[in-house]
Amino acid sequence: MSVGVAVLGSTGSIGRSTLQVLSRQRGRFRVVAITGHSNTDLLTQQAAEWKPAFVGLVNGVGKGDEGRGKGTACLVEAATHPDVKIVVNGIVGAAGLEATLAALRAGKRVALANKETLVMAGELVAQAAREGGGEIVPVDSEHSAVLQCVAGRQPAELARLILTASGGPFRTWGPERVSRATVAEALKHPTWTMGKKITVDSATLVNKALEVIEAHFLFDVPYTRVDVVIHPQSVIHGFVEFVDGSVLAQVGFPTMELPILYALTYPDRVPDLGVRRFDPVAAGALTFEPVQPDRFPAYVIGREAARLGGTAPARFNAANEIAVQLFLEERIPFGRIAEIIERVLGVGSREPGAGASLQDVLAADAEARRLAGEAACS
């Protein structure tokens, strides 16, 4: 019997890669549900090819076929469909959180590419998984790398995680030049082809701060033991240091298809010839540099938000979403992204500590978005 899969965000970058992977693994998996944001043409095309039982359109404008879900509620509907065993959550932004929680409570595996899920509500997610018997398997290449290195070992054997960061397009630029970088420059990622939001997050290294927070929750490792190193070639995706001093790493040419497939088959592996075979000689020299704090101020703020805990990571994430959106609309310069985030985190209301409810988190998210908008105009 093939395993039923829901693909949330099927018309986005992760969703399209997921369907690409599934097209090579049709015997093992079948697509039960897909949801798209607003690309109705592609969604219709995917529905025709895969014939899923459920198709959802988040930004529906009332002209969809009968039997199709509409609005953000369709995400939960797809994620909890009874024939679905694995939910690939490729939604960008906070909208993905509710679907993750619902899927975990319904006992599903969530193959998670939605960073906001763990950043906003890491503790709530862990609780939902415990209650419903669901589990999270990361799709991010860095967290997939860590999972592949620790697979089958006890958490007590982990000493330290080292996530790699390409350093983005501004790695070698001076702070002055970076602060005036254009949208076109920020979108020129040296090694990965991804969506716009995440590409800008790679340029600010906010992406890596979010991944540090995710890693903390995914692998139950304190922040003091999650390090980041700049690795411009993006060939080594993560290191895991064990208590005996040994280090494992996951290695490969950049592709999201590999972590997606692993999240579907974990802890097993299945034959797949879809990704470019690794060749160390072709990889060239692999280099590593420390993160320079003055080049990546938003990353430093993100780590501080992580350390604060409570709703600070949610506010960090929300402020960044607004700031990046304003930057992509060319309404603020690149250098203001970090400034806006810092302003929002500095002026926010008191943090609830551990035990923040979903309401607390969503309120903090909303407040941070409002404050970020205000900060941008002042």
Add this chain to the structure above:
Amino acid sequence: MSVGVAVLGSTGSIGRSTLQVLSRQRGRFRVVAITGHSNTDLLTQQAAEWKPAFVGLVNGVGKGDEGRGKGTACLVEAATHPDVKIVVNGIVGAAGLEATLAALRAGKRVALANKETLVMAGELVAQAAREGGGEIVPVDSEHSAVLQCVAGRQPAELARLILTASGGPFRTWGPERVSRATVAEALKHPTWTMGKKITVDSATLVNKALEVIEAHFLFDVPYTRVDVVIHPQSVIHGFVEFVDGSVLAQVGFPTMELPILYALTYPDRVPDLGVRRFDPVAAGALTFEPVQPDRFPAYVIGREAARLGGTAPARFNAANEIAVQLFLEERIPFGRIAEIIERVLGVGSREPGAGASLQDVLAADAEARRLAGEAACS
């Protein structure tokens, strides 16, 4: 209860490193037996420190204390001591084979640094392990790397192994200059401090040919799926490619203490602060090059011997042992090592295929040694 360990070759490089590791893990392990080749001063000192139940001297000259084993028989005695659970086999050369077989038949774990065991008699070793319930855990850094990457996974998930080789001191030399290299030049290994024999084997890359054969037997992978890449920094010790295209690697600054500890605790890991912590930034640029066949003719012959199977690997190993000894005694130039091995493999008697007995193997070993001596004089 602590686990009893026998250290065969306790006065050699692997043996001393093993006792170094054990000195940090006294609660978990105790030394039940040690054997040395001829360094009686160090053996006496080790016996005084560790107070093992059994002390053996291979090259004993009749003046040992009562209760001490003598001659090569002491290796089997130490390896099968009833209080021993793990035998660290750090013997150089063919003498280690019999002890491995005896330990496996007695149901012990053999932490194997003795290359000859698997090269000479890979099939016999597998049979002894099956019959007696023993197991082999590799101590070589390359095979330990592979084991750490595959630990817990099914053999069917392995697609390819890539062993790394430093390339030795002659990696960038022309063939002409290499053929006239001196003993002092051959012993200047760029990254590892090891015994003389194995250091010369690193310069010829015979070491890597032997490791390819070991990997074949240890991980049950056909030779066509065991590759070698030159990696001058010796920071990545091995890669494992899985059937889905993902690759794991084991990484660290060169030290034998880590693979030794892992062989003792496998599949678990225990806290140990004895090895230098890995730091990717301090590691510098990691580079990879293909093996140039014309620079390493003995490696090419070794792979051919592997492909032939039967007793060819044993003859390759024996011819190399004699040739290296002659080189270290400055009786032949470096370039003749490969020539002698090639001559021996070319003129030897017919190969028994699969199913060679220990007698076949030992006869092939003896014949190859005789032929190598003759080839050197002609």
